[in-house]
Amino acid sequence: ATLAAPAVKAQSKIKWRLQTYAGPALAEHVIKPSIDAFNKVANGEMEIELYFADQLVPTGELFRAMQRGTIDAVQSDDDSIAAPVDISVFGGYFPFATRYSLDVPVLFNQYGLKEIWEEAYGEVEGVTWLSAGAWDPCHFATVDPINKLDDLKGKRVFTFPTAGKFLSRFGVVPVTLPWEDIEVAVQTGELDGIAWSGITEDYTVGWADVTNYFLTNNISGAWCGSYFANSERWEELPEHLKELFKLCMDSSHYYRQHWYWGGEAKLRVDGTKMQLTTIADEEWAKVEAEAEKFWDEIAAQTPRTKKVIDIFKKYAADMKKAGKPYRYS
Amino acid sequence: MSYELIALLMFSSMMLLLLTGQRVFGAIGFVASAAALLMWGDGGSEMAFSAAMKLMKWYPLLTLPLFVYMGYMLSESKIADDLYRMFHVWMGPLNGGLAIGTILLMVAVSAMNGLSVAGMAIGASIALPELLRRGYDKIMVTGVIQAGSSLGILVPPSVVLVLYGMIARQPVSQLWLAGAVPGLMMAGMFIAYIVIRCWMQPSLGPSLSKEERAEITWEEKISLLKAGILPLFIFFSMTGLFLMGVTSLVESSAVGAAAATVAALVKRRLTSAVMEEVLRKTLGISCMFMWIILAALCFGAVFDGLGAVRAIEDFFVGRLGLGPWEILILMQLSFILMGMFLDDTAMLVIVAPLYVPLVKMLGFDLVWYGVLYTITCQIAYMTPPFGYNLFLMRAMAPPEVTLSDIYRSIGPFVLVMTLALILVMIFPEIAMWLPNTFYGR
Amino acid sequence: MPKAIRLYVAYVEKMNRFIGRFAMYLIFAMLGVLLYSSFSKAVFLPSLWTLETAQFLMVAYYLLGGGYSMQLGDHVRMDLLYTTWKPRTRSLVDSITVLFLIFYLCLLLYGGYSSTAYAIEYGEKSYSAWAPYMWPVKVVMTFGVLLMLLQALATLFKDIAAVRGEEI
Ligand code: NA
Ligand code: NA
Numbered sequence: 024a025t026l027a028a029p030a031v032k033a034q035s036k037i038k039w040r041l042q043t044y045a046g047p048a049l050a051e052h053v054i055k056p057s058i059d060a061f062n063k064v065a066n067g068e069m070e071i072e073l074y075f076a077d078q079l080v081p082t083g084e085l086f087r088a089m090q091r092g093t094i095d096a097v098q099s100d101d102d103s104i105a106a107p108v109d110i111s112v113f114g115g116y117f118p119f120a121t122r123y124s125l126d127v128p129v130l131f132n133q134y135g136l137k138e139i140w141e142e143a144y145g146e147v148e149g150v151t152w153l154s155a156g157a158w159d160p161c162h163f164a165t166v167d168p169i170n171k172l173d174d175l176k177g178k179r180v181f182t183f184p185t186a187g188k189f190l191s192r193f194g195v196v197p198v199t200l201p202w203e204d205i206e207v208a209v210q211t212g213e214l215d216g217i218a219w220s221g222i223t224e225d226y227t228v229g230w231a232d233v234t235n236y237f238l239t240n241n242i243s244g245a246w247c248g249s250y251f252a253n254s255e256r257w258e259e260l261p262e263h264l265k266e267l268f269k270l271c272m273d274s275s276h277y278y279r280q281h282w283y284w285g286g287e288a289k290l291r292v293d294g295t296k297m298q299l300t301t302i303a304d305e306e307w308a309k310v311e312a313e314a315e316k317f318w319d320e321i322a323a324q325t326p327r328t329k330k331v332i333d334i335f336k337k338y339a340a341d342m343k344k345a346g347k348p349y350r351y352s
Numbered sequence: 353m354s355y356e357l358i359a360l361l362m363f364s365s366m367m368l369l370l371l372t373g374q375r376v377f378g379a380i381g382f383v384a385s386a387a388a389l390l391m392w393g394d395g396g397s398e399m400a401f402s403a404a405m406k407l408m409k410w411y412p413l414l415t416l417p418l419f420v421y422m423g424y425m426l427s428e429s430k431i432a433d434d435l436y437r438m439f440h441v442w443m444g445p446l447n448g449g450l451a452i453g454t455i456l457l458m459v460a461v462s463a464m465n466g467l468s469v470a471g472m473a474i475g476a477s478i479a480l481p482e483l484l485r486r487g488y489d490k491i492m493v494t495g496v497i498q499a500g501s502s503l504g505i506l507v508p509p510s511v512v513l514v515l516y517g518m519i520a521r522q523p524v525s526q527l528w529l530a531g532a533v534p535g536l537m538m539a540g541m542f543i544a545y546i547v548i549r550c551w552m553q554p555s556l557g558p559s560l561s562k563e564e565r566a567e568i569t570w571e572e573k574i575s576l577l578k579a580g581i582l583p584l585f586i587f588f589s590m591t592g593l594f595l596m597g598v599t600s601l602v603e604s605s606a607v608g609a610a611a612a613t614v615a616a617l618v619k620r621r622l623t624s625a626v627m628e629e630v631l632r633k634t635l636g637i638s639c640m641f642m643w644i645i646l647a648a649l650c651f652g653a654v655f656d657g658l659g660a661v662r663a664i665e666d667f668f669v670g671r672l673g674l675g676p677w678e679i680l681i682l683m684q685l686s687f688i689l690m691g692m693f694l695d696d697t698a699m700l701v702i703v704a705p706l707y708v709p710l711v712k713m714l715g716f717d718l719v720w721y722g723v724l725y726t727i728t729c730q731i732a733y734m735t736p737p738f739g740y741n742l743f744l745m746r747a748m749a750p751p752e753v754t755l756s757d758i759y760r761s762i763g764p765f766v767l768v769m770t771l772a773l774i775l776v777m778i779f780p781e782i783a784m785w786l787p788n789t790f791y792g793r
Numbered sequence: 794m795p796k797a798i799r800l801y802v803a804y805v806e807k808m809n810r811f812i813g814r815f816a817m818y819l820i821f822a823m824l825g826v827l828l829y830s831s832f833s834k835a836v837f838l839p840s841l842w843t844l845e846t847a848q849f850l851m852v853a854y855y856l857l858g859g860g861y862s863m864q865l866g867d868h869v870r871m872d873l874l875y876t877t878w879k880p881r882t883r884s885l886v887d888s889i890t891v892l893f894l895i896f897y898l899c900l901l902l903y904g905g906y907s908s909t910a911y912a913i914e915y916g917e918k919s920y921s922a923w924a925p926y927m928w929p930v931k932v933v934m935t936f937g938v939l940l941m942l943l944q945a946l947a948t949l950f951k952d953i954a955a956v957r958g959e960e961i
Contacts, residue, residue: 040657072659079399079653081406083920087911088402092395107915177838187922196839197922201409203521210523212600213411213844369893372886373875375868378894385900400897401904404934408852411844414823417854421820599831602847606827635817635858636867642855643868647897695869737873 037069037264039256042085044099044248046076046203048228052282053158054098057275061267069264071096076202089253090149096252098275100158102183106150106251108143109325115183116161116218116243118314120335122342122350124245124280127157131247134334140249143327151254154269156276157245159283161186163238164225165216166209168300172309181205182218186242189317190218193310209233218242222294223286231296239291239301242310245283355658362387362655367693376695377640380702381647388654396654403649407642412514412524415466415605417638419511422605422612423470423504424630426461426586429616432474434579435460440482441568441576448550448557450486451496452543454479458500459539462507464586464612466514466605468733468741469637471501476748489556490753492549495761498741499542499769502730507535508591509608512700512729514601516722519704524601525594527722529787534723537782538772545768582618586611595790641697648701655702664706665713676714683707684728684773691732696740700729720776723783727773734762734769794954794961802961805947806864809940813861819854823847841923849930856937860944884955891949898942905935 043054050073058073080088085104089097097104101114113120121127131137136155144152163169165178176194180187187197195218200208206229208214217230221241225231250272260268291299322332342349362383369379381400388396407413426432439453446452454475461471475497483493505512508528517524550557590608593599599607616622668679687707691699704725711721733741736759745758776782830843862868875883911917912928919925954961 074657077406077409079657080402081409083409084398084402084405084908087908088395088398090911091398091907093392093398093402094395103920105917105920107917179839182922184920184922184924188924191841191922194838196841198844199919199921200411204411204518207517207521207523211525211594212597213602369890370871371874372890373870373872373878373883374887374890375863375870375894377868378891378897381897381901382893385897389900397900398904398907400901401908401938404852404856404901404905405908408848408930411848414827414847414851417820417851418824418827421824598835602844603827603831603834606824607831609824610828631817631820632865634820635813635854636862636865639855639858639862640867640869643859643862693871693873695871738871740869743869 036067037260039069039071039095040074040079040093041071041096041098042074042076042079042088042094043097044076044082044085044103044202046228049224050075052227053279054275056278057271060274061271064267065264069260082201086150086251089251090147092253092256094253095256096250098248098250100183100246100248102185105184106144107147109327110139110143110331112185112321112324112328113331114185114247114249116186116246117335118186118189118242118317119311120243121157121246122244124157124160124283126338126342127155127245127247128276130334130338131155134338136247136331136334139327139330139334144251149254151252151257153250153252153257154272154276155247155249156272156279158248158279159221159224160241160245160287161218161243162221162225162241163216163218163236164220164222164230164234164297165236165238166234167215168236168298169238169302170300171302172306178215179213180216180218181208181214183246186218189242189314192313192317206230206233221283221287222290222297223283225297226290226294231294235298237291237294237297237299239299240307240310242314356663358387358391359655359658359660359663362651366651370694376698377643377647380644380651380695380698384647384651384654388650388657391654391657399653400650403646403653406649406653407646410518412518412601413642413645414602415514416511416641417634418602418605418609419466419509420469420637420641421630421634422609423465423467424473424633425609425612425616426464427470427473427477428626428629428633429612429619429621430478431582431615431619431621432457432461433478434576435583436474436478436482438576438579441573444560445565447554447559448546449559450479450483450488451493451546451550451557454483454493454496455500455539455542455546458497458503459507459536460580460583461501462503462535463591464583465504465608466509466511468501468504469744471504472497472741472744472748475501476745480748480753481750484750484752486560487555487558491757491761492546492556494745494749494753494758495763495765496542496546498734498745498758498762499765500539502733502741502769503535503539505730505733506531506538506723506726508532509594509605510726512726513722515697515700516704516725519701520708520718520722522718522722526719526787526791528591529595529790530719530723530783531726533786534727534772534776534783537775538727538769541768541772542765545764549764582615586615644695644697645701648698651698652702652705656705660706661709665710668710676716679710679714680716680724680777683710684724687725687728688731688735691728691738692735693738695738696729696732699732717780717784719787720780720783723776724773727769727776731766731769731773734766736762794950794957794959798950799961802947802950805860805943809860809864809944812940813858813864816854816858816861819850819857823850823854826850841921842925845919845921845923845925849933852930853933853937856934857940859937860940863941863944863948881956881958884952888949888952888956891945891952895942895945895949898938898945901938902935902942905931905938909935 043050058071062070085097086106088094101111140152179196179198182197210233222237318332322329366383385400388399436457439456443449443453458471461474508531513527514524517527589611590604594604733739826843826847833840909931912931917927919927951961
């Protein structure tokens with residue numbers, strides 16, 4: 024009955040369709056509370072309808088759909104929606120760019136990534152980049168255990184394209200499927216595992232039920248996920264609703280900070296569905312060393328990617344100098 | 353205009369357009385894309401093509417053309433003939449025995465492919481003329497073939513369960529296993545029905561004459577059993593390897609298609625004429641299904657955009673205030689009712705996404721529900737005026753079988769299927785025992 | 794019917810038949826790719842490209858084959874009333890209702906064109922580690938839709954001819 028909002032009332036109300044990369048179970052945490060709050064505070068002036076992964080538009084067409092106005096706003100990383108900007112490679116799990124989730128807001132707000140992102144999307148017609156936050160770390164959840172680098176060989180793993188390209192250097196076979204199909208694909212043997220999230224998400228979305236092992240090493244402490252909007256629709260918003268939407272995005276970013284940070288530790292300690300395994304530090308150092316080569320290759324792509332890589336390098340050096348608790352090695 | 357009203361308008365205009373006899377995909381596609389355009393303006397103009405990209409990413413759909421190919425390879429190359437002969441000889445002496453043999457043949461064919469098309473083709477071309485010639489009642493045998501071939505989507509492998517698995521996000525392996533026992537049970541119930549009917553009215557299915565029986569030696573009888581080897585080989589190479597985890601789902605459909613081709617080669621029946629038939633029919637049927645799914649995906653996305661899932665939830669839970677079981681029964685009834693008039697595949701793609709979240713919310717097991725859903729689909733395939741098995745039967749039946757014969761023939765079998773549906777509802781173990789045992793759930 | 798229309802129908806049907814029969818054989822390509830996939834998994838490393846390639850083949854299969862399958866009359870109709878009508882009535886109704894189908898195909902074509910233009914302009918790559926360019930498959934898809942549209946128009950002309958008691 025709540026749906027039967029008569030059109031007369033709806034005319035003055037601004038309506039947005041926002042599609043997230045997340046399926047319903049995950050969205051329940053990472054976006055729905057903030058959208059519900061937004062709708063409540065907007066008090067009938069504006070309503071955002073939330074759609075889940077692939078619901079209205081397949082993820083691959085999401086960017087274009089937003090550009091064309093089929094949907095008004097998107098929550099996703101740049102990599103997953105194949106945003107047509109050179110810096111989209113950094114959106115998903117860019118190997119070893121971050122160690123902790125707080126690294127992401129620091130990089131964006133204090134080291135200049137925000138300006139770079141604004142510049143890059145300024146060149147793309149019809150879409151405005153709004154904000155980035157830290158999402159979860161990148162760990163392997165697999166059916167069979169990983170104890171050494173060799174165990175990665177031949178594993179068909181669902182992961183981000185950029186992370187996948189990097190991991191394929193260790194024999195991983197990256198597979199891309201619609202997010203909602205992952206659980207079933209592990210069960211039907213299309214996938215051997217997932218390198219797409221931390222353990223909190225594994226438990227939340229049900230991947231912990233179909234895999235047995237969790238690798239504690241990660242190639243990224245957090246990815247940067249973003250909000251985007253159709254430029255025209257964004258410009259149409261009155262100032263106070265723009266501000267309200269910014270608060271809404273920040274509230275979602277903030278929720279993730281504590282949800283993941285606490286959740287990862289708690290599930291490692293108390294979780295019963297997945298057994299933890301670890302690759303020894305000396306061996307994992309090989310992966311980190313390989314990442315440096317990967318960084319240089321990406322830096323060679325465009326002047327802007329070089330700028331980002333330089334920032335990563337500077338940040339990593341600063342954190343190392345700062346010592347504990349920023350970096351322990 | 354309220355969203356509920358738009359949704360209702362969409363459904364009724366689709367119904368109206370379908371009644372004009374225009375091609376199903378056109379009717380659905382028009383309503384979907386026009387509604388998107390009306391509601392979302394220019395932005396909605398891309399919904400139709402977005403569905404094509406979604407379909408591409410729905411990787412299990414790859415199994416569809418391969419299953420269709422496999423089915424036609426089995427029927428066109430006539431490798432089922434030996435199998436029919438085997439059942440014919442072994443079951444012939446009984447009253448109604450040839451009809452029973454036909455059901456058994458259908459079970460074997462069902463275990464080799466995922467649709468009912470192959471079963472229909474084999475039943476109508478081999479079994480039907482033979483049964484009519486032996487004086488079997490034409491209404492009964494027409495029903496036997498339609499009902500028997502519908503097992504194709506319940507006995508693994510099954511395309512309907514693949515589609516359902518994609519929509520409900522449930523593992524196909526468990527769904528297939530869950531369909532096995534109910535499928536065999538239903539076959540048993542069909543046989544029981546035939547036995548009882550023919551015991552009451554022996555004229556419906558006369559046994560083979562004494563002379564004819566005398567012509568068949570025991571050696572021949574034993575040697576005919578070899579006809580069962582090939583089906584076992586095909587069943588193992590696709591469903592077996594898949595369940596053992598050796599091949600993935602889409603790979604297994606390719607292995608199955610290859611196995612059927614090899615079987616036809618071994619039987620020396622793979623002529624260029626057969627190949628031509630198989631390829632052309634596979635393209636035709638696959639295109640038919642895929643274009644309907646393409647249009648239905650667009651319809652479903654627009655429907656979803658309207659919040660139809662929540663509306664249905666509100667309707668059943670809020671407005672009617674029903675309990676879980678009442679809702680479940682109402683859903684099945686509504687599906688059977690809609691399945692009479694609407695295209696069955698489109699129904700699956702449009703209605704399942706609306707029902708599945710509700711079923712989950714009510715706390716039912718989605719693998720078990722998949723079996724209920726498939727049995728309902730079987731019924732929808734057979735109930736006039738719209739049903740694929742009906743279409744096929746009409747296209748393939750010899751002239752002495754009239755349209756009204758076909759309509760009348762399905763009555764008792766639909767009742768038997770409904771009984772099976774009720775049994776699986778009351779005793780979920782019928783479906784769940786095998787997957788639970790196999791996967792230790 | 795005017796000669797131009799007769800020629801149109803003849804050429805479109807010929808073209809669709811030719812392309813459709815080419816698409817018909819793509820099933821072997823799908824079969825081959827997936828068999829290779831299961832084979833490679835067993836013998837050496839699984840490949841990055843097999844599943845996506847099979848998906849591309851699948852869309853090419855049903856979209857390029859669409860026009861031909863319509864020509865063969867493979868697309869089901871709900872024929873509760875339809876079968877009870879005289880052939881001429883059927884053609885009359887068809888020649889009106891096929892306009893709805895054409896409307897749908899026009900929107901599909903528009904979306905396909907727009908999506909392809911985007912893929913070419915931005916050099917769109919698939920969201921996967923293999924990351925092939927998307928424009929080739931989108932060009933094929935859009936072309937398939939166009940073929941279907943051409944065939945639908947040909948069907949419309951044939952229906953109109955049938956209403957007028959002619960044959961094309
Ligand atoms: Na089957
Ligand atoms: Na029906």
